[in-house]
Amino acid sequence: MKEVSSKDIRRAAMDLLARREHSRRELLQKLSRRFPNEAERVGVEVCQLTAEGLQNDSRLAEAFTRARTSRGQGPSKIRMELKGKGVTDADILLAFEEAEVDWFALASEVVLKKFGDLADQEVDIRLKARVSRFLQQRGFSYDHIASLY
CATH class of the missing domain: 1.10.10 (Arc Repressor Mutant, subunit A)
Incomplete structure (x- = not known):
């Protein structure tokens, strides 16, 4: 060997x-x-x-956050995945600040793409539940979800 x-x-x-x-x-x-x-x-x-600066957790956190937000994922899911990769809370927080993402607007865009304009639809309890489940799976908080109605 x-x-x-x-x-x-x-x-x-x-x-x-x-x-x-x-x-x-x-x-x-x-x-x-x-x-x-x-x-x-x-x-x-x-x-x-x-x-030597060739490996950097904060750089990873920034790139990962940008990539995931462009895919329509919310802060909770991104934070959980970064923690699973061993990134510190400080690096995650810094990456979120650097990304300057409006999570409420992102949640609205994701819903618009998936369900269409909710203003044009009759929003009953079943549709609200579907939208809420979808956004929770994407990592959005209750505040982000509640802002849509």
Whole structure:
């Protein structure tokens, strides 16, 4: 079996980062799976990449937030996914501030695209329930949903 060098670990990490941004936790997990007996060197290489600015959780949070808002997802879902990737609350909050998203307007756009203009329809309790469930699944809060009616 071939000896694994730090250069091999770094190259694998750079390959992952070239495809898309990765959080520190994601990078550690993927590299640890690829190099199971080299946990310490994997940690050192990831720290080195972070120190060099090649891996950055706040940059990931900003890019992820932009991508998800363009897909019509709400703040709760985005926050949950970023937390799952190991991004800190401070980085998430900073990404939300940088994105400057009007969540109420986004919720309205998502509903307009999915259900059409609610002003033109007779909004009964069943339609309200469908719209509410849809927006909750997308990660919007009750305040965002209630603002539509």
